[in-house]
Amino acid sequence: MRGPQDLTAEAADISGFILTRQQLDTPEGISFQFWLKAGNDALPVTVAAQEGVFFVLEEDVDRIESLLSSQLKQTSASTPGWRLQSLPLKDLQQRPVCGLYSNSLTTYRQLTDLLQTYAIPMIEEDIRPVDRFLMERFIQDSARVRVSGPTVKLQPADIEPRLTMLSVDIETTMRADRIFSIGLYSDQLRKVLIVGEGQNEPWLEYVNDERALLQAFVREVQRCDPDIFIGWNVVGFDFRVLQERARRLQVQLNLGRDGSRIQVIESASGKWFCRIAGRVVLDGIDTLKGATWHFESFSLEYVSNQMLDRGKLLGQQMDEGLNRGEEIQQVYREDPRRLAEYNLEDCKLVWDIFEHAQLLHYLVERSRLTGLPLDKVGGSAASFDNLYLPRLHRKGYVAPVYASGESQMGAPGGYVMDSRPGLYHQVLVLDFKSLYPSIIRTFMVDPYALAEGTGTECDPGDLVPGFNHAIFSRKEAILPDIIERLWQARDRAKAEKNAPLSQAIKIIMNSFYGVLGSDVCRFFDQRLSGSITLRGHEILTRTKAKIEEQFGYQVIYGDTDSVFVWLGDDFPVDQAPQEGRRLEQFLNRWWQDEVQQHFGLTCHLELEYETHYRRFLMPTMRHSEKGTKKRYAGIRHFSDGTEELIFKGLESVRSDWTPLARRVQRELYRLIFSDTPYAGYLKQIVSQLKTGELDSELVYRKRLRRPLDEYSKNRPPHVQAAQKAQDQFAKEGKNRPFTAGMYIEYLITVNGPEPLLFARSPIDYQHYLDRQLTPVADSILMFLDDSFEALYAPQIDLF
Structure with a gap:
């Protein structure tokens, strides 16, 4: 493949959507490298010999010069690698500021570390030079590239990109120390690569070993040449495991468009990031959350069932249940073709979720409005910065000290x-x-x-x-004008029925208060x-x-x-x-x-x-x-006579209540709102509960907020159930750590909470009457001068 320098001349006058941005040190200074999607082609563009800059208060300049001269190593005998420059700018407290420039990223980091050590205020030091380069030129999602001799200039552009996606999913051992198969799905490719022996099919390719599996994966990616990878926990699991296995097996995982390797990096906060030259990696979970989708669980099984009305091909509890790894391994040993079908369907589920929710459209519109990269998670503060700071600078101000x-x-x-x-x-x-x-x-x-x-x-x-x-100036304001433009854009989006754009604008506008108040x-x-x-x-x-x-x-x-x-x-x-x-x-x-x-x-x-x-x-x-x-x-009444039952914040929309309590609440409220007798319904529920007909609806499901061994003083029911499950697994010789984020399913029995997998004691039906059905029923019956206990008390002899 050709590198960025090979293609810069070809980009003499093109416009494209910015896929990736990178900054790196070179002997000439900081170099910015962009990959642009122009039509059907992806082209690299390099802007060389740049500087990084942030701001310091003029009153601190003498101290800064003395400190840097004595403690910062010079890049050469003639140049220190940094410079201070007076600027016609001030902070929001009317104090003059200077620009502190550096000709390398290494020096930039040394400057910020040193000033932080000595508690010297810095302004806008956290903005990456490559992001500032685009922001100050009002370049959002797309750029026009103009080349004049050795000079490369980027200007704002407005294009409709044609982006290609590839859904990726891997299946591994329980410890993820071996990859069984890799699934690939797009509108042009449907394929599973799997280690083993069998008859190849158009959608299924067997390879001899894991090294050959990784090499085949690289080959398929290069052939398909996607702009975007999508998946479910695709960065924190799939690409992290792919990188680790490639390192162990000494395979060159060269997935970049310039032939470079992938980089999967863990941040200090534990978040995983994936960088691939010219390609973007989007995680389905993060993207849905960013687009304000809400689900009780963000497992692929749950989301796909809720959104697409279909789920995985294997066990429905495999994402979060206790036997996922065992089932995968068993299917791989006994019927690898079935595992391949499961693998491919997982890829397709993610693809269909992205299509159904128009997630890529939403991210493109968000990028067009704010300049955020497609793979930026969250980003409300960065959105505000991109829109606000260049306008603030042109008014003669810089941002406040953080x-x-x-x-x-x-x-x-x-x-x-x-x-x-x-x-x-x-x-x-x-x-x-x-x-x-x-x-x-x-x-x-x-x-x-x-x-x-x-x-x-x-x-x-x-x-x-x-x-x-x-006290605000009515003549000098920036943010009201930004909101006005966004407001008008949202009205146009609604008129055009562009739901992703309308949603993107709503999220951006509503985030502004949070930025000012956090x-x-x-x-x-x-x-x-x-x-x-x-x-x-x-x-x-x-x-x-x-x-x-x-x-x-x-x-x-x-x-x-x-x-x-x-x-x-x-x-x-x-x-x-x-x-x-x-x-x-x-x-x-x-x-x-x-x-x-x-x-x-x-x-x-x-x-x-x-x-x-x-x-x-x-x-x-x-x-x-x-x-x-x-x-x-309430019962929402529409002008055409149709009605909808609405719940806000009540038990029927809370995942920590049992399915039975939630179902009973919805039906009871429906009956009462419709002035229909309800006593017979509740008595029937009580009878069915005692005879065991409703046992499947009595399961509690709750997430562990931290690892099991960190619960010491307070051990709520789901923690007790998880401990019993872990103890049982230990007796069976199985090592099953219960980690933060894992959902625990359990029943309340006469011997306390027991995990659903190992529940052996009789169910405590009185608990469900007192703690589940009574609260949800009495919340409305009290306004009818009635109570749940009064209805089921005559049947108390059943208990």
Whole structure:
């Protein structure tokens, strides 16, 4: 394969999507290497002889020069490898700053380590030089490459990339010290490579040994030439094991587009990263979480069943059960072709999940909006930096010293009203659309506007008061403009039914508050976060008061950006949506007038009528008459007459309750919301429970938060069950460590919790009556002057 220097000339005037970015030291300085996907081709581009830079306070320059001159080794007799330069920039406290430049990454790290040792403040030192290079040029996902002689310039570009994926999955021994097979799946390739003897088929290739398996894998990757690898825990397991086995067997795992090896690296926090020149590796679990998908379990078996309505070809508990490794080995010994089918289906499941959830589309749109690499996990702070910092620099400012903003001023989270518990008819939910971003946009909440408002001489008429002594300039702001552009882009995405783009924008906008309010982010300042959350408190409380004063309806609950309005049990069902729209229109006009009158600002707050509940339950806290927060249920009524049963925060949507309790709650609520008799149903459940007909629904399932041996003082039921399972395995001569993250399935028996695999004692049915069925039933029966015990007490002789 050709290297980056071979292809730079070919990239004289091309535009492409940035697949990978790399920085490395060369004799000429820091070199940035990019792989761009241009049409059907992937091309490398090198930008040579660059410097790294971060900022220091001008007041520290003399000390820094003295320190570096005495303690930092020079790169040559004539040049120290670093330089300090005055810049027309200042920090948000109006202090002048200088740029500290270095001509190598090694020197850059030495500079930051030394200044940190001597507690000298640094600014933006954590931004990688290659990322700053793109950020300062407003290059997001794509770049146009212009070559003039030895000079290579990159400019922003906007293209629709055609990216290719390859799903990868390996099957190994229990210790992952031997690879049995490697599955590959794409829209062009369906193949399993497996060690063993057998008849080759178009989709199945047998190889002699593990070395040949790895070599065949490299061959197939080079032939398929994917832009992106996908898989399930593909970095932390599959590629980590592939790299380790290749090292042990002395196989060159040259998967890079330039012929380079893969690099799988573990960070200090225990997170695994995979770098392959010209190729991206995406983990399905991390990508789903980043796109705000939520599942009780992120095992491939569970997610595929929930999303695709199908699962693995072998045992359904293999991902997290106790016999996964044994089953894999047994199938490999007895029927390797069956293992190959299982291997390939796992690849296809991951592929279909990516397709169904449009995950690649989401990541491309996220990259286009923020400049984040496709494989960046999380990245809310990096997104903010990419969008905000280059604009801040052009205003003459740099970011603050990391997390140095005002603290201990009181910046509470979202406002949650005390609820009024009860069983209601006709409840409306009115929701402020993207409340926190709209507050930022309306009230000019912005780090730069705060610096201008508090640190410079301004006309009082140009200032907007915030909270926690914050004062913002109404003329000088960056973040409101960023949000406005994102808001408009989201409206276009919704109109075009581009769900991944709409979701990406929503996540980005909603993350801005977290960046300003988290003490692990550079722009942390409770004057900023307080001016968002406390304004949100004010908006919700005033909205509640206006509804009750103007319309006479009672607001029974409010949560962060929503108010729940009870129209009255006798309010006509068919008129409720119209009333919701009337409330929406009135309140939006009222807020526009209020903001204009009191602040002279354009109001971007937008209240939407969201939901009509024909029946609605706001339960009490357990063992209390006080209403709950973030827990409710109701029958959502749609304009076409259809209905949907909704649960928020209750047992039926919590994985730590048994399937029986969750099923009973859903059915009981459905009956009561529909005014259908329920006593017979509950009595039947009690009878079936005692006769053992419901045993399969009594299994608890809970995750270990840390290794089993670290539970010393407090040993909850799932830990006790795990200990019994481990002891039983030890008796059988099997070494089964129970690690953090493993799910434990267990039953409560007359002898306490027992693991499902080894449960031998009779089930304690009274426990399930008292701890599972009674709580979920009484949470609604109390509002009907009834109780679960009163219904099943006449059958007590059964027990």
